Amino acid sequence: MTVLGRQSHWVWGIIPAVISVLLLAGCGGGGVKEVKASLKEWSITPEVSQIESGKVRFVVANDGSEPHELVIIRSDLSSDALPVVDGKVDEERVDIIDEIEPFAAGTTEQKTVDLEAGKYVLICNIVERVPGEPVESHYEKGMRTAFLVTD
Numbered sequence: 628m629t630v631l632g633r634q635s636h637w638v639w640g641i642i643p644a645v646i647s648v649l650l651l652a653g654c655g656g657g658g659v660k661e662v663k664a665s666l667k668e669w670s671i672t673p674e675v676s677q678i679e680s681g682k683v684r685f686v687v688a689n690d691g692s693e694p695h696e697l698v699i700i701r702s703d704l705s706s707d708a709l710p711v712v713d714g715k716v717d718e719e720r721v722d723i724i725d726e727i728e729p730f731a732a733g734t735t736e737q738k739t740v741d742l743e744a745g746k747y748v749l750i751c752n753i754v755e756r757v758p759g760e761p762v763e764s765h766y767e768k769g770m771r772t773a774f775l776v777t778d
């Protein structure tokens with residue numbers, strides 16, 4: 628009797644642990660997916676180029692030598708075909724989901740967004756204007772990349 632009693636305690640104790648593990652595996656650990664990305668002169672490089680819809684936490688490192696930003700745009704256009712006025716993507720004419728404001732070289736910022744399935748473009752929309760010199764458009768220099776969100 629004593630031995631049997633110990634065994635059933637052991638069984639009841641392990642069941643919640645097994646259920647927890649199964650739930651975590653099924654829900655992707657709470658439902659927020661993390662995407663690390665690197666910004667520098669002149670590129671935006673996420674560690675993956677597509678992800679399933681839902682909450683996505685972008686963890687973005689500025690690995691360059693000057694400030695950059697990350698703008699998340701929903702668009703069916705290819706990443707180099709967004710409407711541009713004088714070097715800057717026209718933010719009135721694209722569907723901006725969210726953005727991380729310009730942040731310093733050597734630092735990391737993050738932002739969690741809820742993304743529906745669709746095509747997106749990640750850009751840096753900083754334009755530097757020095758009198759007497761051509762404008763320096765981070766977007767036109769290459770800080771743009773397509774990002775796909777699947778069902």
Ligand SMILES: [Cu+2]
Nearest residue numbers: 695751753765
């Ligand atoms: Cu930039």
